[in-house]
Amino acid sequence: MVLRGARHFAFLGRSGLDKSTARDLIQDLETLGAECVVIKGDVCNPKDAMRLIAATERDIGGVVQASMGLKESLFSDMSNESWHIGIDPKVQGTWNLYNSLQTTGRHLGLDFFLLTSSVSGSVGTATESNYCSANHFLDHFARYLRSQGIPGVSIGLGMISEVGYLHDNPEIEALLLRKGIQALDSDELLQIIDLALSSSLTASTHDDYDLLANAHLLTGMEASGLKRLRKMGFDGTNVAWDDPRASLLANALDGQQLTQSPSHSGKLPAGVMKELDQGKTLAESVLDCIRRRFGNLVLMKYEDVDAKKPLADYGMDSMIAAEFRTWFYQNMKVDIPMLVLLDKISNLETLRDTSLSQLE
Structure with a gap:
């Protein structure tokens, strides 16, 4: 973003600058000539979301909603508290950001409203019904934003190798790999985000069947990774490909229909x-x-x-x-x-x- 000309950043997070990684990020940005404001708070709290918007004195170029919470268990065993740990950051947090922008009239003229979703919003995981539901909400909220004239886009990310949460939790990464979800490296991640942020509100789909389809980019279901698994001797597949809508992806694997x-x-x-x-x-x-x-x-x-x-x-x-x-x-x-x-x-x-x- 700095290389593209961005010079002003405002961050909202529950730990603020408590973590060394956050302090290092701010130091790097400031060294590059950027001005940074860090608000210690919770996006699930409407007052904290409003504090974030109020702290930005200039016009807001774009919003990145990247909050998340994980508390895994089967739905039949999931407590109400665990449900909200997965749901609230993405659902309530997104509404709080949107409402704060709208209340102050600063939702107009945004270049992007980026929502970091997950492939699990489209391909369910048995022990993450709260997290899957929250990401599915983001995918549809991006469509709502576009219907309101705001360039919203939800990126359904698969595994991100080398950096981030899954890198620090290899057992979750192994679970997704077993499900046929393919990993993206950090360079591929940046390319996808670049594509998402660069897409204009008026961009049309190939056949104009769904004018809001550009609001959702889905990754992690590429056939190339499953081909590699099969070469290693695994019977790689993905249950989502039994859905007729996934027939093109299924046919891309060895030119055969998986359904x-x-x-x-x-x-x-x-x-x-x-x-x-x-x-x-x-x-x-x-x-x-x-x-x-x-x-x-x-x-x-x-x-x-x-x-x-x-x-x-x-x-x-x-x-x-x-x-x-x-x-x-x-x-x-x-x-x-x-x-x-x-x-x-x-x-x-x-x-x-x-x-x-x-x-x-």
């Missing part, structure tokens, strides 16, 4: 039908399909997964179990209880038997 073909309709997924076509029994086909998916979840090659080995010995935890349970329900229409997945004696053969009992 279930019409001849494979019914309860059985395409993977099971493929095994059946090769002459295997239903029990063998279901076990092979389960075994391949589990290998993806724990990042092991198919041939290294022992179907008789207890799931607990592979490091099964609630996050992996939640993803595995979602896969069973979405692909086989089978409901595997969490207690079964987390049971110390359960193995893949146990899951096969449970699946067969519900498929019959």
Whole structure:
């Protein structure tokens, strides 16, 4: 931004300048000739949002809403407090910023209103219903902003490697990788943000079918990363590609359709039908399909997964179990209880038997 001519920055954050990384950022900006104002406060508090707007004496060129909160658990176990930790920074915080701008009449003439969303706003994660919902709100709020003549844009970011939250929390990064979400490096991130900030309000879509579509940029579902996983021996896929709207992405992977073909309709997924076509029994086909998916979840090659080995010995935890349970329900229409997945004696053969009992 400084290289593009920006010289005045105002920041709002709960820790203010308490963290060394924040102090280093301000020092770097000031060394480059920028003026910085730092407000210690919470964007979820309307008064703090108003303090931020009031602290900027000049015309406001643009807004970057990058607040977030994470508190993971299954929705059935999520407390009200945990729900709001994930929801409030993005939902209430965004409204507070927008209302503060509108109240002061400073929402007019913005060059951008950037919302840092996540691919999870489009592709759900079983243990992050609060975070997914909050990002889905951002994706639609950007459309609302454009309908009001404000150049809003929501970037649905996937994994960001090398820097940021996921870099500091590798277990979350591994979870997203298992789901088929591909990483962006810091250079790619800057290019995407550059594209988002440079897009004009009047830019049209290719076919003008959805005039507000430019309000949302989605990343992290590129087929190239899954191709690399497959070359490593993993059966890389993404459950979101079963959605017909994702057919172009699905076809980009080896030029093949990943979604279930019409001849494979019914309860059985395409993977099971493929095994059946090769002459295997239903029990063998279901076990092979389960075994391949589990290998993806724990990042092991198919041939290294022992179907008789207890799931607990592979490091099964609630996050992996939640993803595995979602896969069973979405692909086989089978409901595997969490207690079964987390049971110390359960193995893949146990899951096969449970699946067969519900498929019959």
